[in-house]
Amino acid sequence: MWQTSTRLLQLLAMLQARRDWSGQDLASRLAVSTRTIRTDVERLRELGYPVDATPGVGGGYRLGQGTTMPPLLLDDEEVVAVAIGLRTSTGSGVTGIEEASLRALVKLEQLMPSRLRHRIDAMRAATVSIPGTGPTVDSEVLGAIAGTIRASERLRFSYVDHDGNQTVRTAEPERLVAWGRRWYLLAWDVDRNDWRIFRVDRITPKTPSGPRFKPRTLTDDEASRYVQRSAGTATWRYRARIRIHAPVDQVRTQLPLAVSVSPDGPDRCIIQVGSDTPHQLALYIGLLDADFDILDPPDLAEAVIRLAERYQRAAKGLGK
Numbered sequence: 001m002w003q004t005s006t007r008l009l010q011l012l013a014m015l016q017a018r019r020d021w022s023g024q025d026l027a028s029r030l031a032v033s034t035r036t037i038r039t040d041v042e043r044l045r046e047l048g049y050p051v052d053a054t055p056g057v058g059g060g061y062r063l064g065q066g067t068t069m070p071p072l073l074l075d076d077e078e079v080v081a082v083a084i085g086l087r088t089s090t091g092s093g094v095t096g097i098e099e100a101s102l103r104a105l106v107k108l109e110q111l112m113p114s115r116l117r118h119r120i121d122a123m124r125a126a127t128v129s130i131p132g133t134g135p136t137v138d139s140e141v142l143g144a145i146a147g148t149i150r151a152s153e154r155l156r157f158s159y160v161d162h163d164g165n166q167t168v169r170t171a172e173p174e175r176l177v178a179w180g181r182r183w184y185l186l187a188w189d190v191d192r193n194d195w196r197i198f199r200v201d202r203i204t205p206k207t208p209s210g211p212r213f214k215p216r217t218l219t220d221d222e223a224s225r226y227v228q229r230s231a232g233t234a235t236w237r238y239r240a241r242i243r244i245h246a247p248v249d250q251v252r253t254q255l256p257l258a259v260s261v262s263p264d265g266p267d268r269c270i271i272q273v274g275s276d277t278p279h280q281l282a283l284y285i286g287l288l289d290a291d292f293d294i295l296d297p298p299d300l301a302e303a304v305i306r307l308a309e310r311y312q313r314a315a316k317g318l319g320k
Contacts, residue, residue, distance in 0.1 A: 007032070011040050012049065015063040022060040037061075076116060083108055083120050088129070093181035096139035135201035137183045142176065144205045145185060149173045154210025155187065160202040162234070168206075171196065172213045175223040184227045188216065197230045228256075236274025240281055240300050243270050245291040254288055270295070278303035 007030055014021065014029065023034045030037070041051050041061060050064040074082065086105040089097055109117060148155045155173045160166050171187035174195075178184075183200035244251050248269035252261050260272040275281040282303040285292060294301045 008040055008043060011037070012044060012063075015051065015061065020060050020062050026061065079108070079112060079116055080119060083112075084123070087124070093134065093136050093178075093183065094139050094142065095136045134181050135199070136181075137200045141200060141203060141205060142183065145173060145176060145200065145203070148205075148209050149176065151209075152212050152215050154190065154213055155185075156206040156210055157198075158204040158206065159198055169198070170210060171198075172215075174216065174218055175220070176200070177224055177227040179224075179227060179231065182231075184231060186218075186223050186227055195226065197227050197234075233274060237276050238278060238281060239272065239274040240278075240297060241270060241272050241295040242285060242300075243268055243293040243295055244288060245293075246288070251288065251290070279307070282307045 010030060011026065014026065023037050026037045027034045032040075041053065044051050052062045052064040054060055054062075083105060086101045086108070089101040109120065112120070145155065152172075154170055156168070156170050158166055159169050170190045171185075172190065173185060173187045175186045176183060177186055177197075185198045185200055185203065187196060187198065188194070189196040243264055245268050247267055248261055248263040251269050251271065255261060255271065255273070262270050264270045273281065273284070275284060278300045281300060285304075286307070294304065
């Protein structure tokens with residue numbers, strides 16, 4: 001019986017790892033007959049796992065999609081990871097999942113062996129959580145947006161911008177991007193004919209959704225980088241162009257992704273950076289520990305001069 005249970009776990013893992021398997025391949029991997037594979041597949045079906053079978057010489061097996069949740073078969077590390085995820089889900093910035101997460105965690109802990117329950121209890125006792133602040137996103141809104149992305153359907157929604165102005169937008173949704181506690185929608189704005197990012201906590205979807213569209217080829221990495229750049233620069237009230245006397249690769253490692261860095265010869269580069277005030281930007285540029293030239297605007301030079309004079313007075317006072 002123990003060998004049969006172990007083999008069922010191995011068979012399930014193989015079906016999850018690859019889309020299609022022939023009966024002969026499964027039998028060879030598990031060192032059993034094809035008849036035994038057919039019997040084990042029936043046992044998996046009885047447990048609630050929908051295994052599709054195609055008869056004939058070229059037939060095989062595939063793990064399908066079921067209508068109910070079958071028993072979960074998790075190893076120790078997977079159980080701990082799920083428990084931690086459920087316990088910390090309230091810090092994700094998503095509302096409407098707290099009660100469901102707690103119910104799932106209670107059910108999971110009831111099924112845990114004592115060795116795992118002790119690990120989870122020790123982590124709970126040793127951990128202090130700081131309540132998150134900032135905007136939250138409704139799980140139903142996330143689900144509605146994700147549905148339009150999957151169906152490649154235009155999304156119509158009301159949007160409240162940074163200044164509190166409300167507009168109705170039509171966009172072709174591309175990705176949902178989670179950054180800390182904030183969720184962003186990256187989409188192609190139909191009216192502006194360009195990429196835009198939208199804070200999901202400011203979105204109110206409208207139904208029905210719009211017509212289908214052909215998705216653009218954008219990788220996950222490209223989507224995340226675009227959101228980081230756009231969200232990072234959107235709050236800048238003051239912008240400047242500065243030449244840094246250091247190689248571009250060196251400067252890029254010291255600056256956030258939102259800052260544009262372009263080469264200006266082998267040992268110099270030009271950055272386009274921003275902040276709330278010229279004074280803050282003057283302080284920030286000084287942290288790069290490299291010579292620089294201010295290209296634009298002139299009032300940044302005045303802020304640098306005032307800062308330099310303050311530092312000189314502080315240094316002269318040290319010798320008194």
